Amino acid sequence: MELFEAIKNRRSIRVYTADPVDDAKIEAILEAGRWAPSWANTQCWRFIVVRDPEVKARVADTLFKVVLPDKVIENRATAIINSAPVLIVVCAVTGVSGGKLGGGEFEFLTDKGDWFMFDTALAVQNMVLAAHGLGLGTVIIGTADAPRVEKVLGVPEGNRVVAMFPVGVPAREGKVPPRKELSEIVFKDRWGG
Ligand SMILES: Cc1cc2nc3c(=O)[nH]c(=O)nc-3n(C[C@H](O)[C@H](O)[C@H](O)COP(=O)(O)O)c2cc1C
Numbered sequence: 001m002e003l004f005e006a007i008k009n010r011r012s013i014r015v016y017t018a019d020p021v022d023d024a025k026i027e028a029i030l031e032a033g034r035w036a037p038s039w040a041n042t043q044c045w046r047f048i049v050v051r052d053p054e055v056k057a058r059v060a061d062t063l064f065k066v067v068l069p070d071k072v073i074e075n076r077a078t079a080i081i082n083s084a085p086v087l088i089v090v091c092a093v094t095g096v097s098g099g100k101l102g103g104g105e106f107e108f109l110t111d112k113g114d115w116f117m118f119d120t121a122l123a124v125q126n127m128v129l130a131a132h133g134l135g136l137g138t139v140i141i142g143t144a145d146a147p148r149v150e151k152v153l154g155v156p157e158g159n160r161v162v163a164m165f166p167v168g169v170p171a172r173e174g175k176v177p178p179r180k181e182l183s184e185i186v187f188k189d190r191w192g193g
Contacts, residue, residue, distance in 0.1 A: 001133045010129055011174030013137025014076070016084045019169040025134050026086060029167065032130030033123040039097040039115045045123045048089040048153055055152065056087050059164065062148040063141070077141045084166030089153060090124055092116035092160050120162045128165060137170035 030047055038044065050056050060082050063075040081087055098115035100107045108114060128138040146161040155161055187193045 006129050006133055010132040011137075011176065012139040013168070013170045013174050014080050014139055015171040016080075016137060016166070016168030017171045018085075020085050021136060021167055021169070025131075025136065026088075026167065028134060029088070029127045029130045029136075033127040036119070036123040036126045038119040038122065039099075042096045042119070044093045044097045044116050045120045046091040046093065046159065047123075048091060048155075050087040050089060050153075051085065053082075057082055058152045059087060059089065059144070059149055062145040062152065064143045064145065075143055077139070077143060080139060081141070081164075081166050084168035086167040087164055088127065088167060089149065089164040090120050090162050091155055092120050092162050094158055094160055116160065117162060124163060124165065131167055135169075136167050137174070138165040138167055139174075140165050 026049060030049070033045065033047060034043075036045075050059060060078045063078045063081075065075055066073040094114055094116055095106065096116075097119050098108050098110060098112060100109055112118075124140060128140065131138045141164050144161065144164060149155070149161040149164075150159075153161070
């Protein structure tokens, strides 16, 4: 698949078939994540591949629900995760990205602090594109209660769960959410120009 076509045509997939996804495909997806750029090549990302339906369900149960006075509405991503054969949970080692290079005390260099969200996002984009290239569907999920997921998956202190995405065979194509026009998001020489 041509790169620009893959970037443009990848969609969030929220319905999967019951078809399995073999390990070779999951490894190819993880390999794409491994080759993402990162701050000073620190590669703070760690990936947990969850296939065990029970573990997957416990992670899915951490997604935020909408609590109304008379009812609780399940996060629709809970069912999405449970229906997909594989869930990749993206974690980050904290305190390594965004810092000063070389010896001495570690110190964050910029006003942004730890850049782990940025680095892991690059790996995630590589992986969802790779999955798309393999004919598989994904949807990035950010609405989890990360500290609870960390407990469920035994993520040690100093590491954070950032996001997750199910991988499966798409049951139908995703809708195409519109994008802002370039004229709305690109400026010339200065903000608003
Ligand atoms: C950081 C991030 C968090 C997201 N979290 C969720 C989520 O919790 N649930 C969900 O259904 N979609 C989630 N999405 C998917 C977006 O809704 C989706 O990418 C967006 O609507 C554009 O659609 P497209 O991916 O098909 O182009 C998330 C996407 C990103 C980048």
